[in-house]
Amino acid sequence: MSKTGTDRPAAVLVAVQLATVADVDHEADMAELGRLVNTLGYDVVATVSQRRSNVSKGAVLGEGKLRVLAEITGGPGPAGMRFKKPGQKRDDEDEPEEAPESAPGDDEDTGDDAGVVHASKTPTLVVVDHDLSPSQLRNLEKCTGVEVLDRSGVIIEIFHRHARSREARLEVEIARLNYVAPRMRESSGGGDRQRGRGAGESQLELDRRKIRDRIAELRREIDGIQREQATRRALRQNARRVALVGYTNAGKSSLMRALTGSDVYVMDKLFATLDTTVRALHPEIKPRILVSDTVGFIKKLPHDLVASFRSTLDEALEASLLLYVADASDPTFRSQLDVTRSTLEEIGAEGVPYKLVLNKVDRVAEEDRTILLREFPEAILMSAKDPADITRLRQILIDFFDALMVPGELIVPYSKQALVSEVYEHAKVLSETYDESGAHLVLRAEPAALARLQSLVEK
Numbered sequence: 001m002s003k004t005g006t007d008r009p010a011a012v013l014v015a016v017q018l019a020t021v022a023d024v025d026h027e028a029d030m031a032e033l034g035r036l037v038n039t040l041g042y043d044v045v046a047t048v049s050q051r052r053s054n055v056s057k058g059a060v061l062g063e064g065k066l067r068v069l070a071e072i073t074g075g076p077g078p079a080g081m082r083f084k085k086p087g088q089k090r091d092d093e094d095e096p097e098e099a100p101e102s103a104p105g106d107d108e109d110t111g112d113d114a115g116v117v118h119a120s121k122t123p124t125l126v127v128v129d130h131d132l133s134p135s136q137l138r139n140l141e142k143c144t145g146v147e148v149l150d151r152s153g154v155i156i157e158i159f160h161r162h163a164r165s166r167e168a169r170l171e172v173e174i175a176r177l178n179y180v181a182p183r184m185r186e187s188s189g190g191g192d193r194q195r196g197r198g199a200g201e202s203q204l205e206l207d208r209r210k211i212r213d214r215i216a217e218l219r220r221e222i223d224g225i226q227r228e229q230a231t232r233r234a235l236r237q238n239a240r241r242v243a244l245v246g247y248t249n250a251g252k253s254s255l256m257r258a259l260t261g262s263d264v265y266v267m268d269k270l271f272a273t274l275d276t277t278v279r280a281l282h283p284e285i286k287p288r289i290l291v292s293d294t295v296g297f298i299k300k301l302p303h304d305l306v307a308s309f310r311s312t313l314d315e316a317l318e319a320s321l322l323l324y325v326a327d328a329s330d331p332t333f334r335s336q337l338d339v340t341r342s343t344l345e346e347i348g349a350e351g352v353p354y355k356l357v358l359n360k361v362d363r364v365a366e367e368d369r370t371i372l373l374r375e376f377p378e379a380i381l382m383s384a385k386d387p388a389d390i391t392r393l394r395q396i397l398i399d400f401f402d403a404l405m406v407p408g409e410l411i412v413p414y415s416k417q418a419l420v421s422e423v424y425e426h427a428k429v430l431s432e433t434y435d436e437s438g439a440h441l442v443l444r445a446e447p448a449a450l451a452r453l454q455s456l457v458e459k
């Protein structure tokens with residue numbers, strides 16, 4: 001848990017552990033949720049947890065724990081929630097709201113201190129580790145009197161705050177609108193807004209239509225940007241490209257910095273990077289190798305965000321090599337690797353050749369490193385903080401691309417001497433001699449690059 005006593009706002013976590021979830025997985029999930037909430041700028045000051053056989057449809061927790069939660073946030077408690085009378089359905093309801101059941105069969109639902117860590121300052125945010133339905137969210141807000149977010153809501157909010165490039169901002173805006181649309185409700189004030197109706201469309205329907213229109217508008221804008229990017233990428237088509245992919249906080253940007261000498265943002269927080277950056281391997285070699293740093297993955301990434309970030313990850317799709325970066329010092333890195341694999345599959349990058357980089361081994365004990373190597377014999381064990389490891393990784397990249405090269409020969413006539421430098425850009429020139437026909441270049445190049453150079457010379 002992060003430091004308290006700062007002027008950062010406070011949040012309380014709500015953890016519901018279902019019978020099907022093992023303790024160790026549940027704890028890892030909660031630790032990750034805590035880090036997400038820290039990234040959002042809050043200190044986690046309390047946790048209310050409950051083991052349940054299922055998540056209550058009405059308000060997630062049982063009545064006793066709702067009371068405890070409301071006490072922490074200073075809200076009215078379960079009494080503040082309005083429930084429908086049997087048979088009655090409000091027009092903005094997607095789901096009927098149910099009164100919290102007291103769940104007699106569930107343990108730890110006593111409303112006493114079990115499963116509760118007490119708050120040192122009053123939280124202004126409640127974060128739940130389950131996806132909430134619109135009515136669950138409303139019920140919890142009424143009960144606690146403060147803002148409530150579920151895991152997807154937190155992730156979308158982080159993306160919203162961190163997105164820098166125009167495209168990332170537009171993508172996040174769409175994900176956010178898709179997230180809020182079903183959670184919107186008729187304003188309770190009623191009166192004024194009711195007057196706007198009449199044409200058979202409620203204010204809520206109108207608001208939702210506005211959101212759909214806005215999403216369509218954002219999509220068009222993104223399409224424009226993507227066309228420009230495709231052009232820019234086409235210019236890099238002949239370059240040798242490697243993309244860093246992996247779970248958030250694994251150390252992708254640190255590797256990017258070390259490999260390319262660039263100053264991309266590195267931070268011990270989740271989702272420090274949201275935009276793709278492309279830089280040449282440094283010190284530069286010819287032909288150059290381009291490295292791209294990408295957004296990190298996370299468990300249960302909201303589907304809209306996966307879809308949105310597909311375009312950001314196009315960079316990865318077009319790379320000849322992916323480096324799957326994992327934080328070997330994190331006890332849950334194996335499940336993080338699974339998330340990386342399945343997310344890459346989802347965006348259609350599963351066919352791209354890859355190498356596994358087990359990073360942060362400086363924080364792994366010597367004997368555990370041996371175990372890791374036995375389990376992942378192909379992996380590159382390294383630390384982004386160790387210059388010798390970076391040199392080794394750099395050589396592995398160079399060797400990978402060199403192995404794709406085939407031998408070739410070009411004769412560049414004197415009338416086309418400008419092409420010689422072009423050849424040096426895209427091939428490894430082994431010898432350069434001159435006779436009456438022009439420059440004889442003995443070289444190695446990737447087959448596509450060689451064919452292209454050949455056609456330029458003969459044109």
Ligand SMILES: Nc1nc2c(ncn2[C@@H]2O[C@H](COP(=O)(O)OP(=O)(O)OP(=O)(O)O)[C@@H](O)[C@H]2O)c(=O)[nH]1
Pocket residue numbers: 247248249250251252253254255265266267268269270271272273274295296297359360361362363382383384385
């Ligand atoms: N000890 C140690 N720390 C590392 C290593 N590599 C990265 N870190 C630290 O791990 C944290 C996250 O590093 P980043 O490079 O920002 O990770 P990332 O994968 O780019 O993360 P996101 O952009 O948030 O997805 C930072 O505090 C780094 O200093 C390493 O090899 N050893």
Ligand SMILES: [Mg+2]
Pocket residue numbers: 252253254265266272273294
């Ligand atoms: Mg990063």
